[in-house]
Amino acid sequence: MVRTHDGEFLVLLVYVDDILITGTPLSQIEEVKRSLDTAFTIKDLGNLTYFIGIEVLRTANGIFLSQKKYIKDILSDAAMLDCIAAPAPLSCGLPHLRVSLHILKYLKGTLDHGLWYKADDTDLQVTAYSDSDWSSCQFSSRSLSAYAVFLGSNMISWKTKKQHSVSKSSVEA
Structure with missing residues (x-):
């Protein structure tokens, strides 16, 4: 769930019985935690260190x-x-x-x-790169394509995909 209001945002990410809460107004985060605790009795584990198999290490210079x-x-x-x-x-x-x-x-x-x-990183320019090859998969002879998207120097999205086969008639067209 994402909520935005007057330039501030609040994000709630739920996976089974784990909840990650983040946002800009600390008061809203505390309010959500109090409401959840009243309804369900929750345990606040503090700052994020581990979530859905991903370890998070925070320093003054960034997040790993x-x-x-x-x-x-x-x-x-x-x-x-x-x-x-x-x-x-x-x-x-x-x-x-x-x-x-x-x-x-x-x-x-x-x-x-x-x-x-x-x-x-104050550079908020979005940059995207893409690449593809021709029939590189040794088992299916299908092509691969990939892309990576950056916000400044930080990668925010990426994907590699095996393409569907191309029929001979569409190649000749």
């Missing part, structure tokens, strides 16, 4: 988002906490089980990777 704990949990479930990290997400020609194990090894090498959002 990562999935270190989530990746460690996956590695632990697969009994691969002590594996040697792989430098790339995938190598060509692997059967499915070997691919899965290789991906876990790659994830181990990315434990400290994440997204950095600068606190002092």
Whole structure:
């Protein structure tokens, strides 16, 4: 839920039994927390540090988002906490089980990777980049396309998608 009024905003993000509340007026955040506590008896965990598998580290210079704990949990479930990290997400020609194990090894090498959002980025210009290739998927021969959108130097949206196949008649047209 998002509420805006007189240049201020309040955001409520709910996932199962976890609620994230943020916004510009602290008084409105406190009011929502009091109302929720009256209706449901909630536990305030303070500033955001972890939500839906994403760790949040806040500094004076910005915010760092990562999935270190989530990746460690996956590695632990697969009994691969002590594996040697792989430098790339995938190598060509692997059967499915070997691919899965290789991906876990790659994830181990990315434990400290994440997204950095600068606190002092005053550039509010939106910039977008896109890319595509021709039939790069070795299994389906389908093309891939991707885009990334930035607000200043901070990435705010991205996607990679395998394209639908192109029929011969539409290529010749």
